[in-house]
Amino acid sequence: MQSDAYLKCIDPQCGLEYPVKSTNVECEKGHLLDIKYKNKPSDNLKEVFYQRRNPQGNIFNESGVWRFRELLNFCQIDTENIGECSKYLVSLDGAEGRQSKPYKMSKAAEFIGISSDTLWLQPEGYNPSGSFKDNGMASAVTHAKMVGAKKIVCASTGNTSASAGMFAANEGINCDVYIPSGQIAPGKLSQAYQFGAQIVEVDGNFDDALKQSLYDAKHHNGYTVNSVNPFRIEGQKTIVHRALEYLKWESPDWIVYPGGALGNTSSCGKALMELYEWGWIKKIPRIAVINSEGASTLSDLYNGKFEGEELRWNDGNPNTELIEKYYEYLDKNKIRPKTKATAIQIGRPANILKGLRALEFTDGVVTTVSDSEMLDGMSVVGLNGFDCEMASGASVVGIKKLLEEGTIKKDDVVLGILTGRQKDAMLAVEYHNNPKNKFAIPPKN
Numbered sequence: 001m002q003s004d005a006y007l008k009c010i011d012p013q014c015g016l017e018y019p020v021k022s023t024n025v026e027c028e029k030g031h032l033l034d035i036k037y038k039n040k041p042s043d044n045l046k047e048v049f050y051q052r053r054n055p056q057g058n059i060f061n062e063s064g065v066w067r068f069r070e071l072l073n074f075c076q077i078d079t080e081n082i083g084e085c086s087k088y089l090v091s092l093d094g095a096e097g098r099q100s101k102p103y104k105m106s107k108a109a110e111f112i113g114i115s116s117d118t119l120w121l122q123p124e125g126y127n128p129s130g131s132f133k134d135n136g137m138a139s140a141v142t143h144a145k146m147v148g149a150k151k152i153v154c155a156s157t158g159n160t161s162a163s164a165g166m167f168a169a170n171e172g173i174n175c176d177v178y179i180p181s182g183q184i185a186p187g188k189l190s191q192a193y194q195f196g197a198q199i200v201e202v203d204g205n206f207d208d209a210l211k212q213s214l215y216d217a218k219h220h221n222g223y224t225v226n227s228v229n230p231f232r233i234e235g236q237k238t239i240v241h242r243a244l245e246y247l248k249w250e251s252p253d254w255i256v257y258p259g260g261a262l263g264n265t266s267s268c269g270k271a272l273m274e275l276y277e278w279g280w281i282k283k284i285p286r287i288a289v290i291n292s293e294g295a296s297t298l299s300d301l302y303n304g305k306f307e308g309e310e311l312r313w314n315d316g317n318p319n320t321e322l323i324e325k326y327y328e329y330l331d332k333n334k335i336r337p338k339t340k341a342t343a344i345q346i347g348r349p350a351n352i353l354k355g356l357r358a359l360e361f362t363d364g365v366v367t368t369v370s371d372s373e374m375l376d377g378m379s380v381v382g383l384n385g386f387d388c389e390m391a392s393g394a395s396v397v398g399i400k401k402l403l404e405e406g407t408i409k410k411d412d413v414v415l416g417i418l419t420g421r422q423k424d425a426m427l428a429v430e431y432h433n434n435p436k437n438k439f440a441i442p443p444k445n
């Protein structure tokens with residue numbers, strides 16, 4: 001199999017390249033890697049993707065990830081033959097991404113103050129493991145299978161471990177999940193336990209757990225499936241592909257994500273760069289990243305709140321010293337990321353440079369919202385009959401905030417991504433038992 005895909009360092013001054021079977025998550029100088037494709041996908045694929053919506057028994061057409069397989073074709077799949085596809089592609093029986101598309105949610109639109117004709121919210125929580133992670137896990141585990149990996153490894157506070165555990169169980173391979181000891185409600189890990197993953201406790205926070213997991217994967221034959229793995233980013237591009245296909249490849253004005261490790265921001269940026277380069281979209285949507293006030297690394301750096309400099313990708317010359325200084329400042333002052341929205345409780349976003357590149361390409365913005373705002377966002381989504389986790393509430397209230405400050409205009413078309421389903425049921429119970437909360441419906445007797 002001759003692949004047209006390869007890995008390339010994202011730093012334009014470095015540009016080191018590696019074969020597609022490499023399991024490096026960074027170049028030898030420590031920069032992040034991209035998957036690159038030598039060939040441009042054919043224009044008539046739009047029609048092929050549409051036809052696959054009648055899957056005719058092929059799970060890889062049912063899959064919301066593999067339906068777009070030619071746009072992440074590092075396996076060089078060029079067939080509708082299910083037997084041939086299943087030799088290479090990893091899927092949860094076609095269920096990953098299958099239910100995700102943009103929806104109208106009138107109560108959320110009313111809360112935000114925007115027309116329900118121009119607001120779209122795309123719940124990724126209806127993936128099999130309950131979050132957007134299944135999109136990227138399908139592609140990462142496909143690559144793990146390509147290189148013959150026997151064990152996948154991740155650091156996680158919930159969503160990634162659930163997804164990795166599910167895929168590992170399905171493929172019959174092992175899965176190690178690194179967690180910060182004593183910091184995670186055991187309920188958040190119930191899926192990982194259920195799917196037979198091995199939990200590894202690490203002293204420290206999420207960032208420390210990730211560091212340890214990367215070290216162990218490298219030195220003990222593990223395959224890393226956190227979003228620093230560029231193959232994760234490939235599958236996550238299909239969140240954007242599905243949305244744009246639904247919108248008939250007419251770009252919205254904005255795509256809004258909660259900001260954690262910035263894998264979503266990175267994959268959205270890469271998808272848009274590719275689609276624009278291929279001429280599939282004429283307009284580049286602007287990305288808005290919504291940080292929690294308690295875990296606001298990107299917002300602080302991007303908006304010049306640290307040492308007065310607005311950190312930018314700067315055409316591939318970002319001021320990485322400023323990032324290091326910021327991390328030193330956090331350590332020195334013992335500032336730990338703190339928010340109840342644990343999915344985005346991250347102080348050192350592993351994909352910050354790819355995130356900055358995405359923001360530069362899309363003229364993006366970054367802002368913050370509070371925990372109580374996120375809970376309102378989460379709750380109003382519920383009133384539309386959709387379930388989402390607290391971090392997803394950031395997309396809703398982030399849109400509201402950007403609209404109120406005039407960054408998003410009244411008639412802009414806005415797509416917000418709801419990243420996962422509720423994994424901490426007590427959040428909703430506590431919210432509704434406090435009558436002071438905006439959307440609370442307290443119990444009565």
Ligand SMILES: [Zn+2]
Nearest residue numbers: 009014027031
């Ligand atoms: Zn490099």
